[in-house]
Amino acid sequence: MLIKKPDDIKASEITDKELYLSRRDFMRTTTQSLGALAAGIAAPGLLLTNSDAEAATATKLSGLRKSSFSTNDPLTPYKDVTSYNNFYEFSTDKYTPAQLAGTLNPRPWTITVEGEVKHKKTFDIDALLKLSPLEERIYRLRCVEGWSMVIPWVGFSLSELIKQVEPNGNAKFVEFISLQDPKQMPGQRSSVLDWPYVEGLRMDEAMNPLTILAVGLYGEVLPNQNGAPVRLVTPWKYGFKNAKSIVKIRFSSTPSVSSWMKANPNEYGFFANVNPTVDHPRWSQAKERRIGEFLKRETLMFNGYGEQVAQLYNGMDLRKFF
Amino acid sequence: MKYFSQLKAALFLISLIPLSRLAWYGYSDQLGANPIEFITRSLGTWTLVFLMITLSITPLRNLSSWSWLIKLRRMAGLFAFFYALLHFITYIWLDQFFDLSSIYKDVIKRPFITIGFAAFVLLIPLALTSTNAMIKRLGGKRWQTLHKLVYFIAFFAVLHYWWLVKKDITQPVIYAAILAVLLGYRIWMKRKKRSIDFIRQLIRS
Numbered sequence: 001m002l003i004k005k006p007d008d009i010k011a012s013e014i015t016d017k018e019l020y021l022s023r024r025d026f027m028r029t030t031t032q033s034l035g036a037l038a039a040g041i042a043a044p045g046l047l048l049t050n051s052d053a054e055a056a057t058a059t060k061l062s063g064l065r066k067s068s069f070s071t072n073d074p075l076t077p078y079k080d081v082t083s084y085n086n087f088y089e090f091s092t093d094k095y096t097p098a099q100l101a102g103t104l105n106p107r108p109w110t111i112t113v114e115g116e117v118k119h120k121k122t123f124d125i126d127a128l129l130k131l132s133p134l135e136e137r138i139y140r141l142r143c144v145e146g147w148s149m150v151i152p153w154v155g156f157s158l159s160e161l162i163k164q165v166e167p168n169g170n171a172k173f174v175e176f177i178s179l180q181d182p183k184q185m186p187g188q189r190s191s192v193l194d195w196p197y198v199e200g201l202r203m204d205e206a207m208n209p210l211t212i213l214a215v216g217l218y219g220e221v222l223p224n225q226n227g228a229p230v231r232l233v234t235p236w237k238y239g240f241k242n243a244k245s246i247v248k249i250r251f252s253s254t255p256s257v258s259s260w261m262k263a264n265p266n267e268y269g270f271f272a273n274v275n276p277t278v279d280h281p282r283w284s285q286a287k288e289r290r291i292g293e294f295l296k297r298e299t300l301m302f303n304g305y306g307e308q309v310a311q312l313y314n315g316m317d318l319r320k321f322f
Numbered sequence: 323m324k325y326f327s328q329l330k331a332a333l334f335l336i337s338l339i340p341l342s343r344l345a346w347y348g349y350s351d352q353l354g355a356n357p358i359e360f361i362t363r364s365l366g367t368w369t370l371v372f373l374m375i376t377l378s379i380t381p382l383r384n385l386s387s388w389s390w391l392i393k394l395r396r397m398a399g400l401f402a403f404f405y406a407l408l409h410f411i412t413y414i415w416l417d418q419f420f421d422l423s424s425i426y427k428d429v430i431k432r433p434f435i436t437i438g439f440a441a442f443v444l445l446i447p448l449a450l451t452s453t454n455a456m457i458k459r460l461g462g463k464r465w466q467t468l469h470k471l472v473y474f475i476a477f478f479a480v481l482h483y484w485w486l487v488k489k490d491i492t493q494p495v496i497y498a499a500i501l502a503v504l505l506g507y508r509i510w511m512k513r514k515k516r517s518i519d520f521i522r523q524l525i526r527s
Contacts (some may be wrong), residue, residue, distance in 0.1 A: 092489065092490035282433065284428065284433055285426070289359075295419055296419070
């Protein structure tokens, strides 16, 4: 009797595991985002929840030095700082990153320093944390959208890192490049910005004592939605300058074109200094709403840090170099 | 329709849910880090939704032949006005706190506010002439011409949203697409009617 044997499946016909998994991933995120979209239309903001779980797992950072640069302004509550985030790598909605950022894995993590420097180097995040004593810096943060916060960052002066790697004479600018990994950052599956997120500073801005690499806030390790494990903080500039989840720092002779400049060059410039007299083309920058306050307050030139940074821009037309 | 008045009462209550939800969120501290922004956006969104609902009633009636649908159009339109008014008051009061010079600057300098303001102003005569008495006073034909303004209002409202967003235009695009379908349907019907009239004339002559 002839029993027909089923044909063997050729190896070439078997779906690659990687591909198969990514397809499932795609379907999951698609259904999720469709669901979110439907919910967004039906009831905007219904998805609002607290990120208490996130807070519970935070790790304390101890032995922090105080800084004379800290402001006495009352702090924005931890809950608001960690639930209202512009982090397009996760979502263009500000309440969503706190819920989605669990997929970001800030350990292990390395930051590569390259370009016009004597010591090209890759820092492990734990080595970076020991590069310089950690300080608490209570800074005002002014978003280009017209709201502001007061955040007790934990970090150290970027200049400490720059001194270690010794930029050469060609180094005029520093570029900060954020992680690009759609698996960890699902928002990168959408091309809303040109990934990876890139921001840049002029060398003297990067060396300014106000400029820090932040690794924590409120005495704890940075929550993922705030840019774990390491982010830039330049308090006299609009918030979008502060690249989050940095993986690369590059020194170069030419200024970088940041993600927001690429997205809309008429609206977002290289300097992005807080300036109440230069409006965003579509909204005023004269006032801001401090999160937690009812009435708007006047926005201060350089976000109130003129004493430390105004000299960096002597003789520059800030209307032109916005 | 047998239970029309019950249906209408139910829809009236349902239409108040977005407002009650905001009130509940406010009471239970769920408006998030930036409550004023949340309230403004939410009221704006619901204005758009009710504008789209208002504009979809005529096509739905034509396609379904449920003639009673038309009797819901006024209520939908008035709810669009209601949420637009609340959206406007939120801006004037909570957001700007009656700072007239700043409001004036906003309206003349910022295109998204200019167009949103225009849409709101144009809605006012439609709300004022929504009563039976006003329809009678104006006469059906003139009333209808006036109320064609709603097409411009809806277009301005979508533009208002589009020009507000920083980069992610997904949501405005959705509203624009819905509006395109609703207005496209009307153009298509008009053309169809014209060609039918033309054929009728041919047959007659």
